[in-house]
Amino acid sequence: MIVLYNKKFLKDLAAIPEIDRLKIEQFVFNEARTIKSFHGLRSEKLQGYKNYYKVRFGNYRVGLKYENNILSFERVLHRKEIYKYFPS
Numbered sequence: 001m002i003v004l005y006n007k008k009f010l011k012d013l014a015a016i017p018e019i020d021r022l023k024i025e026q027f028v029f030n031e032a033r034t035i036k037s038f039h040g041l042r043s044e045k046l047q048g049y050k051n052y053y054k055v056r057f058g059n060y061r062v063g064l065k066y067e068n069n070i071l072s073f074e075r076v077l078h079r080k081e082i083y084k085y086f087p088s
Contacts, residue, residue, distance in 0.1 A: 003033055004072040009063075012076045016060060024057050028073055038066050052087045063087065 005028075013021060013028075035041060043053040043064060053064040056079075063075040063086035075086040 001036070001038060002070045004070060006072060006074045009073045009075055016076065020058055020060055024060065024062060024076060027055065027057070028062065032071065032073075038069075038071060046087065049087055054082070061086075 013024065016024065032041065041053075041055065041064075043055050046052040046054060051065050051067045052074075053066060055062040055064065059079050060076060061079050061082040062073065063077075063082060065072040065074050065087070074088075075082065077085060
C-alpha cells in the first residue's frame with residue numbers, strides 16, 4: 001500500500017494543538033505506514049462517497065481517500081469543520 005500526504009493535510013496538522021497532534025501523528029506516520037491492508041485501519045466509510053473515509057481522534061477527524069491501493073491523507077480538522085471541506 002502506498003501512503004501519500006496532501007499539502008493541505010500537513011498544513012492542517014501543523015495548526016492542531018500539540019496534545020491532539022501527537023496522537024494523530026503517531027497514527028499517520030507510524031501505524032498507517034506499517035499496516036499491510038487498508039482494512040486494518042480503524043476507519044469509517046463516509047456515506048454517499050465511494051472512496052472516502054474518516055478516522056476519529058477526540059474532537060478531530062482525519063479525512064482519507066483510498067483508491068487503487070493508494071492511501072491518501074487529505075485533511076485533518078475539528079469535527080465541526082471537517083465536513084465543510086472534506087471531501088472536496
